[in-house]
Amino acid sequence: MPEEQLPLPHNRNNAVTRGVWRGEDGLIHKVLTHRRTDAPPQWASSADPRFWNYWRREADVYLSGLPDRLGLGAPKLVELRELPDGDLELLLEDVSGTHGGDLTLEDIAAVAFAMGQAQGSAHLPSEPWFSQGFLADYSTTRPADFSLLEDDSAWSLPLIAAHFPPELRAALVRLHRNRERLLTVMTRLPRTVCHLDLWPNNVIRRPDGAVALLDWAFTGDGAVGEDAGNLVPDSFFDWPLRPDFAEHLPDLVTEAYLDGLKAAGWSGDPRSAVLGIRASAVKYDWLMPWCLQAALEDRHRAYGSGEAVDPHVRYEARAAGLAICARWADEAVELADSLGL
Structure with missing residues (x-):
């Protein structure tokens, strides 16, 4: 996460999350990762799509438009970036309310x-x-x-x-x-x-x-x-x-x-x-x-x-x-x- 950005509270134990912050671009940035090895065992990530802590599921949710298909609200996905190390960065609407x-x-x-x-x-x-x-x-x-x-x-x-x-x-x-x-x-x-x-x-x-x-x-x-x-x-x-x-x-x-x-x-x-x-x-x-x-x-x-x-x-x-x-x-x-x- 860039030092000039504002980190947001999140579960830092969860191995699927590398960071969440509010960017200077007015968007929420969230990086999903499959590479963390420092998480407690109960928060380990998985490459199994059916496992509850599958590392890239949230990206799949947004890419598939699942919230809209369910009739539920969610932040708008502005961009999905695949990072050089294979991690995924979600750029999301900063919802007010x-x-x-x-x-x-x-x-x-x-x-x-x-x-x-x-x-x-x-x-x-x-x-x-x-x-x-x-x-x-x-x-x-x-x-x-x-x-x-x-x-x-x-x-x-x-x-x-x-x-x-x-x-x-x-x-x-x-x-x-x-x-x-x-x-x-x-x-x-x-x-x-x-x-x-x-x-x-x-x-x-x-x-x-x-x-x-x-x-x-x-x-x-x-x-x-x-x-x-x-x-x-x-x-x-x-x-x-x-x-x-x-x-x-x-x-x-x-x-x-x-x-x-x-x-x-x-x-x-x-x-x-x-x-x-x-x-x-x-x-x-x-x-x-x-x-x-x-x-x-x-x-x-x-x-x-x-x-x-x-x-x-x-x-x-x-x-x-x-x-x-x-x-x-x-x-x-x-x-x-x-x-x-």
């Missing part, structure tokens, strides 16, 4: 409706580079010491005890014990084309109300409801808690997503879409032991920038998101039983 932690409840509901409307189409595209098996491959390879779920001393740390009461601990332990059941349920639900990284940092609401989605690197096969299910808890994990979100967001997103499916003429059972939203909570099974480990090590850094954050602010928000995951996992087991899944 409301982004990340500034999104309102109304904004996030609009995203959920747009996803439902896109995923409810009877004529969804298929591409040879769509990821397969993302949920299980991603969620079961995050570094997590699950023995900490049974470690009373870890749960007794002041930071943990302040935000995770005993009933939430019990529910998160149940989530982990039901992991394989929930992952299996997700494979049995109706399939759709998913973004698979839908969270506030990958959303911009344009001034005219249109939604633009960023970072299409994981795009591929997923369960109906899976994207909406990720959007809710991941609206908490890396932001200060907004109490109105904790109270209203789960139902608001569920209703907006179902409304989007209905608007698209989707003929499936709405209960299966709700189950997809609820059971997708299994994606974050690893996060509680990760939080326990971080608390033990007094390690608290912001996503993207790596800057130190107030651990109580962070853990208040993460507890809210994980409480939703735990509740949804219990609801998913009950709903799956009623549907015979």
Whole structure:
């Protein structure tokens, strides 16, 4: 990345990304690479087009016009440059609007409706580079010491005890014990084309109300409801808690997503879409032991920038998101039983 350009926050661990910056040309530059060897194992790239972290998938998304074909918004691809070393540089529109932690409840509901409307189409595209098996491959390879779920001393740390009461601990332990059941349920639900990284940092609401989605690197096969299910808890994990979100967001997103499916003429059972939203909570099974480990090590850094954050602010928000995951996992087991899944 040229030193005179402005670097933008992104997941620096992911081996498929060499850099993201705002250029003097007014565009967003993102370099996709297959050459990085410094990434953690769980973020290794792949040359397999079906692997969730296939290195050039985002370029394929833009070249194929996939967002438009799905009826979803995205930055305009201005140019794709093949670099001398074989890496790819995307030059993208710098979308203006409301982004990340500034999104309102109304904004996030609009995203959920747009996803439902896109995923409810009877004529969804298929591409040879769509990821397969993302949920299980991603969620079961995050570094997590699950023995900490049974470690009373870890749960007794002041930071943990302040935000995770005993009933939430019990529910998160149940989530982990039901992991394989929930992952299996997700494979049995109706399939759709998913973004698979839908969270506030990958959303911009344009001034005219249109939604633009960023970072299409994981795009591929997923369960109906899976994207909406990720959007809710991941609206908490890396932001200060907004109490109105904790109270209203789960139902608001569920209703907006179902409304989007209905608007698209989707003929499936709405209960299966709700189950997809609820059971997708299994994606974050690893996060509680990760939080326990971080608390033990007094390690608290912001996503993207790596800057130190107030651990109580962070853990208040993460507890809210994980409480939703735990509740949804219990609801998913009950709903799956009623549907015979």
